[in-house]
Amino acid sequence: MKYSxxxxxxxxxxxxxxxxxxxxxxxxxxLIVVFHDIFSKGFGIISWEFLTTAPRKGxxxxxxxxxxxxxxxVTVLTTIFSVPLGMGCAIYLNExxxxxxxxxxxxxxxxNLSGVPSIVYGLFGVALFxxxxxxxxxxxxxGLTLGLMTLPWTITASEEALxxxxxxxxxxxxxxxxxxxxxxxxxxxxxxxxxxxxxxxxGLARAAGETAPILFTGAAFYxxxxxxxxxxxxxxxxxxxYIMSTQHHAIMQVRxxxxxxxxxxxxxxxxxxxxxxxxxYQLRKRYRE
Amino acid sequence: xxxxxxxxxxxxxxxxxxxxxxxxxxxxxxIEALKAKDQQLAEECIRDDERIDELELKIEEExxxxxxxxxxxxxxxxxxxxxxxxxxxxxxxxxxxxxxCQRVKDMAARDKVQVAPPxxxxxxxxxxxxxxxxxxxxxxxxxENQAKEVILKDQEANQLRTTxxxxxxxxxxxxxxxxxxxxxxxxxxxxxxxxxxxxxxxxAEDVIYMIQAxxxxxxxERLSEET
Amino acid sequence: xxxxxxxxxxxxxxxxxAQCLKNISLDIMTHEVTSIIGPSGCGKxxxxxxxxxxxxxxxxxxxxxxxxxxxxxxxxxxxxxxKLRKKVGMVFQKPNPFPKSIFENAAYGLxxxxxxxxxxxxxxxxxxxKNAALWxxxxxxxxxxxxxxxxxxxxxxxxxxxxxxxxxxxxxxEPASAxxxxxxxxxxxxxxxxxxxxxxxxxTHNMQQAARISDVTVFLMQGELVEHGKTxxxxxxxxxxxxxxxxxxxxx
Numbered sequence: 001m002k003y004s005x006x007x008x009x010x011x012x013x014x015x016x017x018x019x020x021x022x023x024x025x026x027x028x029x030x031l032i033v034v035f036h037d038i039f040s041k042g043f044g045i046i047s048w049e050f051l052t053t054a055p056r057k058g059x060x061x062x063x064x065x066x067x068x069x070x071x072x073x074v075t076v077l078t079t080i081f082s083v084p085l086g087m088g089c090a091i092y093l094n095e096x097x098x099x100x101x102x103x104x105x106x107x108x109x110x111x112n113l114s115g116v117p118s119i120v121y122g123l124f125g126v127a128l129f130x131x132x133x134x135x136x137x138x139x140x141x142x143g144l145t146l147g148l149m150t151l152p153w154t155i156t157a158s159e160e161a162l163x164x165x166x167x168x169x170x171x172x173x174x175x176x177x178x179x180x181x182x183x184x185x186x187x188x189x190x191x192x193x194x195x196x197x198x199x200x201x202x203g204l205a206r207a208a209g210e211t212a213p214i215l216f217t218g219a220a221f222y223x224x225x226x227x228x229x230x231x232x233x234x235x236x237x238x239x240x241x242y243i244m245s246t247q248h249h250a251i252m253q254v255r256x257x258x259x260x261x262x263x264x265x266x267x268x269x270x271x272x273x274x275x276x277x278x279x280x281y282q283l284r285k286r287y288r289e
Numbered sequence: 290x291x292x293x294x295x296x297x298x299x300x301x302x303x304x305x306x307x308x309x310x311x312x313x314x315x316x317x318x319x320i321e322a323l324k325a326k327d328q329q330l331a332e333e334c335i336r337d338d339e340r341i342d343e344l345e346l347k348i349e350e351e352x353x354x355x356x357x358x359x360x361x362x363x364x365x366x367x368x369x370x371x372x373x374x375x376x377x378x379x380x381x382x383x384x385x386x387x388x389x390c391q392r393v394k395d396m397a398a399r400d401k402v403q404v405a406p407p408x409x410x411x412x413x414x415x416x417x418x419x420x421x422x423x424x425x426x427x428x429x430x431x432x433e434n435q436a437k438e439v440i441l442k443d444q445e446a447n448q449l450r451t452t453x454x455x456x457x458x459x460x461x462x463x464x465x466x467x468x469x470x471x472x473x474x475x476x477x478x479x480x481x482x483x484x485x486x487x488x489x490x491x492x493a494e495d496v497i498y499m500i501q502a503x504x505x506x507x508x509x510e511r512l513s514e515e516t
Numbered sequence: 517x518x519x520x521x522x523x524x525x526x527x528x529x530x531x532x533x534a535q536c537l538k539n540i541s542l543d544i545m546t547h548e549v550t551s552i553i554g555p556s557g558c559g560k561x562x563x564x565x566x567x568x569x570x571x572x573x574x575x576x577x578x579x580x581x582x583x584x585x586x587x588x589x590x591x592x593x594x595x596x597x598x599k600l601r602k603k604v605g606m607v608f609q610k611p612n613p614f615p616k617s618i619f620e621n622a623a624y625g626l627x628x629x630x631x632x633x634x635x636x637x638x639x640x641x642x643x644x645x646k647n648a649a650l651w652x653x654x655x656x657x658x659x660x661x662x663x664x665x666x667x668x669x670x671x672x673x674x675x676x677x678x679x680x681x682x683x684x685x686x687x688x689x690e691p692a693s694a695x696x697x698x699x700x701x702x703x704x705x706x707x708x709x710x711x712x713x714x715x716x717x718x719x720t721h722n723m724q725q726a727a728r729i730s731d732v733t734v735f736l737m738q739g740e741l742v743e744h745g746k747t748x749x750x751x752x753x754x755x756x757x758x759x760x761x762x763x764x765x766x767x768x
Contacts (some may be wrong), residue, residue, distance in 0.1 A: 099575045168612035172674070175570065176625035176681060177602035186628065187614055292765055360724055362751045362763040502753030 077143025157199020668699025
């Protein structure tokens with residue numbers, strides 16, 4: 001019964017354990033390098049002025065204020081478009097739709113759509129909103145395109161949240177003479193909505209950082225003013241970053257601005273994700289009580 | 290499917306059969322003692338009763354434990370409750386054999402005028418022995434026909450007892466007063482023997498309940514009903 | 517007494533291709549506790565859920581035959597299932613209180629059925645909690661979350677919830693299977709009391725429980741009704757050999 005660390009079994013275990021630890025180490029290391037790079041090069045330029053003024057002198061000086069506002073606007077539009085639609089769709093699929101071949105096909109398509117590259121959505125947005133609906137390249141067209149892109153995410157996440165509400169809540173209320181809608185409204189949604197929101201926010205965070213869908217549908221290279229209506233073009237953080245790091249005429253000169261933009265974008269996405277985590281925590285607390 | 294309870298029931302069955310064997314032995318001894326007015330045999334039979342009492346207590350505990358621990362249902366329940374009753378009925382039979390032996394001792398104490406036991410007494414003894422054995426056989430084999438035979442036989446035992454009593458009173462006691470002590474003892478012994486037959490009948494009735502879940506006690510008409 | 521409450525006639529139930537209940541005919545009497553026993557998968561829960569049409573929720577099920585409650589066929593086309601479920605309450609296998617306060621749980625059925633008067637609501641909640649023998653334990657903490665109650669209390673809360681909407685029949689699907697012996701004993705006591713006012717049908721795995729609390733016992737096997745009768749008869753002298761094997765534990 002004596003423990004022998006050099007037996008085959010124990011060696012296997014030691015090797016396996018260290019290999020897994022190595023994998024995790026690599027991931028953490030990459031993350032640290034990326035963060036360090038962006039922070040060290042971008043932090044210096046961040047100032048109140050950088051955050052609140054427009055670019056100047058061919059975008060070699062000044063701030064990124066229009067890009068922040070533009071990203072905010074387009075994210076709000078995306079939310080308005082995709083959240084109600086996605087949640088409604090999820091409720092229908094999970095609560096009402098019969099378990100038929102068609103339903104399964106629809107569900108599978110939605111899952112697949114969430115894997116479609118964002119550039120495809122961008123082109124689709126051009127064809128549908130810009131051309132067919134004749135909206136032109138504008139805030140609305142971009143918001144709708146991003147909304148389309150996040151829909152599969154919203155639906156899938158919402159469905160998962162609905163599935164996590166125990167069957168017994170539904171049966172319990174139905175057995176008390178509730179209609180199906182009463183049962184969903186009073187005994188399913190209150191417990192599913194926080195979870196639905198969590199998933200949705202993660203989707204929005206991804207949308208906020210996307211370049212491809214807005215590239216052809218509404219984002220502007222440079223605008224000296226803020227968008228005033230839905231049919232205006234707008235600047236956005238990811239697109240701005242893309243330009244500053246690849247398209248600008250004085251690319252080395254604007255490098256710090258590019259890093260600053262990247263930092264702001266990361267912080268924005270981080271904040272969105274953080275709010276999702278907080279929501280999820282609240283949700284769990286509510287279930288446990 | 291064989292289950293744990295089956296083993297316990299088998300044990301109960303074995304114990305009941307031991308009790309039945311001891312009781313049958315006691316019946317045999319008491320009848321022999323009565324026929325021969327053998328005091329020594331009577332004493333022996335009275336002493337044997339202790340073992341029967343002990344076994345009875347043991348079986349009672351066993352059955353109560355089975356009810357409490359297994360909460361048996363249906364035929365198991367009927368087997369155990371029947372076992373409980375047969376247990377006390379056999380013990381009662383053993384007590385009656387002690388009574389008979391007591392009569393033998395009484396007769397020995399009042400031996401100035403001897404009265405010979407009538408032939409019908411040993412006939413009644415044989416019937417009692419047969420009924421008890423047959424009732425136990427019915428229990429062992431689960432044969433309701435054997436149980437029915439026992440129940441029907443009881444009538445014969447009753448008549449025989451009446452014949453014996455009449456004979457003892459009319460032909461012996463009224464003719465010679467001095468025979469009264471011994472004749473009375475014989476009369477009581479005849480009554481005890483008949484009571485053994487009654488107990489055998491009760492056992493048979495219990496066996497029918499166990500097999501058919503049909504209560505025939507106080508309802509002799511149900512005996513001929515088919516289930 | 518001795519009035520038929522539920523009359524099941526040649527009832528068949530199919531789940532997809534499989535037939536789960538085969539030609540069941542059974543009368544359930546008013547103010548009696550009827551227990552349904554049988555091996556796992558014999559269809560006893562399915563049968564119970566047919567009595568308030570909870571099986572409607574499962575896709576691709578089909579029924580044949582009729583179930584009459586007070587003479588009305590509950591499988592009629594234009595029957596209002598919501599009304600049926602008000603009349604035929606149900607308590608589930610696991611205690612399933614809603615993650616709301618104790619009061620809200622008991623008031624749920626009343627509220628969704630449109631009762632708004634606060635005083636009346638409070639009165640009815642108190643009454644149903646009393647009827648479920650829970651009032652004394654919760655009267656000082658009606659606003660606590662129902663999850664804070666013990667399993668047995670939760671289950672009695674579920675009974676109270678069902679009682680609040682004044683049903684006539686109460687279905688219980690193995691209501692004590694998740695409870696400890698003491699909570700079970702309390703629930704059984706409650707069931708015996710409730711039968712004065714309600715007709716109770718209970719599915720149970722526990723034969724002793726069926727023996728203790730029910731007036732009538734129904735033995736189902738592989739979707740067929742093998743035997744039914746007075747509980748005292750079924751447990752001392754069942755007519756069929758399979759019933760005997762099952763209740764004496766010699767089954768299979």
